Amino acid sequence: MVFRYPAPVTERPRPIVGPDYLVAGRYRLQSKLGGGGMGAVWLATDRLLHRDVAIKQVLTTQGLSEAEAQEVRSRIMHEGRVAAKLSHEHAIAVYDVVLEAGEPWLVMEYLPSRSVAKALALVDRLSPIEVAQIGAQVADALAAAHSAGIVHRDIKPGNILVADRGDEVGMVKLSDFGISSGANDATEEIGDVITGTPAYLPPEVARGARPTTASDVFSLGATLYTAIEGQPPYGFDDDSNVIVERAAMAQIVPPTRSGPLTDVLLHMMEPAPQRRPTMTEARNEILTAAFGPGTAPYILKAPVRTEDGTIPAWAARNSAAGLRSPLSSPLPRPQRAQAATPAAPQPKSKSFDFSALGPNAGPLAVAIGLLIGLLIIIVLVVAL
Known part of the structure; x- marks a missing residue:
């Protein structure tokens, strides 16, 4: 009897991810923007819509059991579905979730x-x-x-x-x-x-x-x-x-x-x-x-x-x-209560106060007015 040993299972080589790498046949990587808790973030070009996007590569599942790897994949796909629910001017938009070489990638709005x-x-x-x-x-x-x-x-x-x-x-x-x-x-268990x-x-x-x-x-x-x-x-x-x-x-x-x-x-x-x-x-x-x-x-x-x-x-x-900024006026500030301040004193009139002349002030004021008018006429006549 001839015993045939099974061929060793070899793990499929993983692609080398870097600039110019094409994700899901659509997103061309340009440069790495940084890393986060879930993996590296890349600047990429969406070849279909001709726009820049940020695309997050999940940390490799290499070394994990198949069950653990599947859990990671499910988690990031879940992330994409959850985040895609939100559309708000002050939140980065999620455009797409794709699988590349068996791993999920999250495609997001790129904000310089x-x-x-x-x-x-x-x-x-x-x-x-x-x-x-x-x-x-x-x-x-x-x-x-x-x-x-x-x-x-x-x-x-x-x-x-x-x-x-x-x-x-x-x-x-x-x-x-x-x-x-x-x-x-309720899919997550509370643990350590x-x-x-x-x-x-x-x-x-x-x-x-x-x-x-x-x-x-x-x-x-x-x-x-x-x-x-x-x-x-x-x-x-x-x-x-x-x-x-x-x-x-x-x-x-x-x-x-x-x-x-x-x-x-x-x-x-x-x-x-x-x-x-x-x-x-x-x-x-x-x-x-x-x-x-x-x-x-x-x-x-x-x-x-x-x-x-x-x-x-x-x-x-x-x-x-x-x-x-487009709105370059000073920022509004809360109005605080202020103590009432007394009104500023009004300047006194410099006109003559006829009341100081006593009870005959009315006729006397008329006479003085006529006299002043007569003097003005005499000056004008002499000048001519």
Whole structure:
């Protein structure tokens, strides 16, 4: 009897991904834009619609079991379906989800931009008036996401983009719903995995609870706090476990630079989720605290501006401060009650007061008037 040993199973070689690589026969890669929690992000050209797109390559599934690899593929496809539900002017749009070499790629709107994280690397901290605009616009996008049943779950400075060139310079958009989920999606099991970035974790998530819309409110508050204060609310530590422990115990460093936004940020970062505002309420509180009531139309659809109506220097690539925005008037500020001031005294008339002449002032005034008139006539006659 002849025994035939089965041929060894060889893994199919994976393509080398780089510039000029064609994804799904349609998207030509140009250059790498960066990396994220789910994989590398590339600038690509959509050959069908002749436009630039950002396309996210999922981290390789090499080394995973087939079941684990399939779970990763399903997760990113789910991400694409969830994110595609959202259409908002302050959220990066998702165009397509495709499979290439057995792995999913997420095709998104490309916005030439600088993240708030990169801005903080340039200027250390942003002014409360600039952060208020960013916060209100991102909160507006998240309010729409929450209405669609979407929880972002990873709000942080690196995921908030500000256009740094072109016609959209200064415009704010929230990116990377990479670990987003439907608010009612029960497919995930609660376990030892904590989803999100430690520095911006709400206490309940740090303790292992499932992220909710209230968790997004906290993370946005923590992100805005970081932009103003120049450090995260739990401080710095090289050990991420220490940060998670501080988050679990809600050990927030009191803000000192947030000015009119102080109460709003502390409200958004309440340790108890039920005490936090909704995202819509948070948006309105930010607007009212920084600019006064009724200012939403001037803030939500406009680029980020300084108080005098210019685009901040950190938001404009290769540009000095002073670049005028399409709406270049100074920003509205809340009206504060002012103490009543007494009216300025009116200057007294320099005309003669005839009342000082007593009870015969009337006839005497007429006589004086006639005499003055007669003198004028005599002067004119002599002059002729």
